Amino acid sequence: MSGWTRRRLLVTLGSAATAGLVAPALAAPRDAWFGVGRGELTGQVALVTGSTDGLGRQVALELAALGARVLVHGRNRERGEAVVREIRDLGSEASFYAADFAAIAEVRALAEAIRGDQDRLDLLINNAGIWRREGDETRHLSADGHELMFAVNYLAGFLLTHELRGLLAASAPSRVINVASRAQAPLDFDDPMLEREFSPGRAYAQSKLAQILFTLDIAEAFAADGITVNSLHPATLMDTTMVRLAGMAPRATVEEGVEAVMQLAVSPDYGAGGGLYLEGLEEARAHPQAYDEHARAALRRLSETLVAGD
Numbered sequence: 382m383s384g385w386t387r388r389r390l391l392v393t394l395g396s397a398a399t400a401g402l403v404a405p406a407l408a409a410p411r412d413a414w415f416g417v418g419r420g421e422l423t424g425q426v427a428l429v430t431g432s433t434d435g436l437g438r439q440v441a442l443e444l445a446a447l448g449a450r451v452l453v454h455g456r457n458r459e460r461g462e463a464v465v466r467e468i469r470d471l472g473s474e475a476s477f478y479a480a481d482f483a484a485i486a487e488v489r490a491l492a493e494a495i496r497g498d499q500d501r502l503d504l505l506i507n508n509a510g511i512w513r514r515e516g517d518e519t520r521h522l523s524a525d526g527h528e529l530m531f532a533v534n535y536l537a538g539f540l541l542t543h544e545l546r547g548l549l550a551a552s553a554p555s556r557v558i559n560v561a562s563r564a565q566a567p568l569d570f571d572d573p574m575l576e577r578e579f580s581p582g583r584a585y586a587q588s589k590l591a592q593i594l595f596t597l598d599i600a601e602a603f604a605a606d607g608i609t610v611n612s613l614h615p616a617t618l619m620d621t622t623m624v625r626l627a628g629m630a631p632r633a634t635v636e637e638g639v640e641a642v643m644q645l646a647v648s649p650d651y652g653a654g655g656g657l658y659l660e661g662l663e664e665a666r667a668h669p670q671a672y673d674e675h676a677r678a679a680l681r682r683l684s685e686t687l688v689a690g691d
């Protein structure tokens with residue numbers, strides 16, 4: 382049996398439950414992931430950004446089922462509180478944090494609130510993201526005047542990860558996962574905000590490659606603090622709100638993406654080292670710009686300037 386077929390058999394059935402824009406509960410969380418069973422994450426704290434919906438929501442439920450206290454994040458309080466209730470029904474603890482990643486000040490406030498409320502952070506999953514809406518070719522800006530997909534998909538995670546580094550280091554061994562994509566376009570550092578040449582596809586793809594450059598850029602220094610940083614493409618066109626709003630036909634279940642994220646989150650095979658990019662469950666090669674240290678340094682400088690300018 383091929384690895385792919387085996388993985389398909391392993392995923393939980395039930396993606397029909399994701400129909401509609403507010404996805405109802407998916408399949409019941411699994412009893413174990415990659416040898417880590419229920420209760421084994423008790424005492425650990427996980428922040429999953431963008432866990433009011435889609436991939437992040439189901440990952441939050443799976444982590445909670447293994448015993449983690451989950452910090453649920455998004456903009457929509459009603460959906461966030463519903464996820465918190467679902468987690469409590471599983472017998473785990475959760476809290477909801479609202480923050481709009483289209484505003485740097487809100488990302489900073491989120492980090493400050495978490496540092497104030499939590500005495501540890503074992504896992505940070507930078508998952509919150511946006512894609513194009515069907516028929517919308519407009520270049521949207523964040524509250525800080527940055528191209529919106531760059532701001533929400535990449536820059537917010539850049540800032541949040543640095544702001545929470547101390548808490549992650551104090552909880553080492555800890556992990557950071559950047560949920561990127563196979564859609565990748567190189568950044569043009571002469572026009573990083575795509576003022577001259579914009580398309581929604583390019584904006585999304587450069588924001589996703591930026592997450593991978595960021596992963597490779599910080600992996601070694603974070604590993605020295607006991608923090609393992611990896612990135613991945615979860616699955617292609619999962620059945621989520623993002624894909625439906627783009628007018629695309631889903632080609633994968635949310636559960637496929639969940640399995641890929643859970644591997645990086647809990648598997649003992651990915652608890653040290655870091656600096657990897659995976660597609661699904663397999664290590665893969667990202668766009669060549671990810672391996673260009675000058676590009677990574679340019680992105681680092683740009684990001685530091687942008688987050689300092691709020």
Ligand SMILES: NC(=O)c1ccc[n+]([C@@H]2O[C@H](COP(=O)([O-])OP(=O)(O)OC[C@H]3O[C@@H](n4cnc5c(N)ncnc54)[C@H](OP(=O)(O)O)[C@@H]3O)[C@@H](O)[C@H]2O)c1
Pocket residue numbers: 430431432433434435436437454455456457458460480481482483507508509510511533534560561562563614615616617618619620621622623624
């Ligand atoms: N779907 C796919 O096939 C696919 C493929 C490759 C990679 N990915 C990546 O996987 C991640 C999750 O995607 P998904 O398909 O699960 O999307 P989704 O169902 O649309 O969920 C996106 C999540 O991000 C949050 N979010 C959106 N805008 C935000 C903002 N401005 N500030 C804070 N939170 C915000 C949403 O919460 P609120 O609405 O409550 O703010 C929601 O919880 C994304 O990073 C995406 O790029 C997805």
